[in-house]
Amino acid sequence: MTVAGVLLAAGEGSRLGRPKALVELGGTSLVARGVEMLAQAGCAPVHVVTGAADVELPGVTLVANPDWRTGMASSLLAGLASLPADVDAVVLALVDQPLIGPDAVRRLIAAYRDGALAVVATYDGRQRNPVLLRRDLWAAAADAAHDDVGARAYLRAHPDVVTEVECGDIADPADIDTAADLAALERRLSAR
Incomplete structure (x- = not known):
């Protein structure tokens, strides 16, 4: 069961004023943090969908999304299309959520290994990211995605899975999303 x-x-991080992938938090870029989270949780391979910024990360497959301006749906499609045929499921994560660590991803993978088709992380009962999709759901999730809505459209329409x-x-x-958000997270990390 390859995940x-x-x-x-x-x-491009329009409200932040710069691409989120390149933003540093605690001396590490958000894209490097996201890759580390997925890899430490046991995801392999790890692919990064890029667009607004040039990203260089060793040991990671970079997937260029020339349609990144159209929103998250195009990135979801590019990411899914880039995965090898032997991948059974995928964890989808967002670069701008640096306080989600590998333990959360491990919980999603454990639920999948226990038979779940689609797994969504919740926080106080509220669905958020990351999410895990078994391969047989990818096409339907891609079809439901539009503009800046990725897998969420499919997941909300199919709560039974x-x-x-x-x-x-x-x-x-x-x-x-904003400079204030970044400053708040920097303060939280320095207080730890």
Whole structure:
């Protein structure tokens, strides 16, 4: 049961004023943090979908999304299409959620290994990211994706295939959309 990781990191970070992939938090870029999270959780291979920024990371497959301006759906499609045929499932993660660590991803993978088709991390019962999709769901998830809505459209339309896994005790889905968000996360990390 091969589980790959796809990190969606193509956006320009328009509200932040720079591509999120290149933003540093605690001396490490968000894209490097995301790759490390997926790899440490056991995802292999790990692919990074890029667009607005040139990213260089050793040991990682970079997937260029020339349509990144159209939104997350194009990155989802590019990431899924890039995976080898022997991958059975994929964990989809977003580059701008640096407080989600490998333990949360491991919980998703464990639920999949226990028979779940689609697994969504929840925080206090609220569905967020990352998500895991078994291969036989990829085409339907890709078909449902549009504009800036990725796998969420499919998952909301098919709650019968979704297994929720609570991760609020080990991870935080706070994302970085603005300079204020980044400053708040920097303060939280320095207080640890």
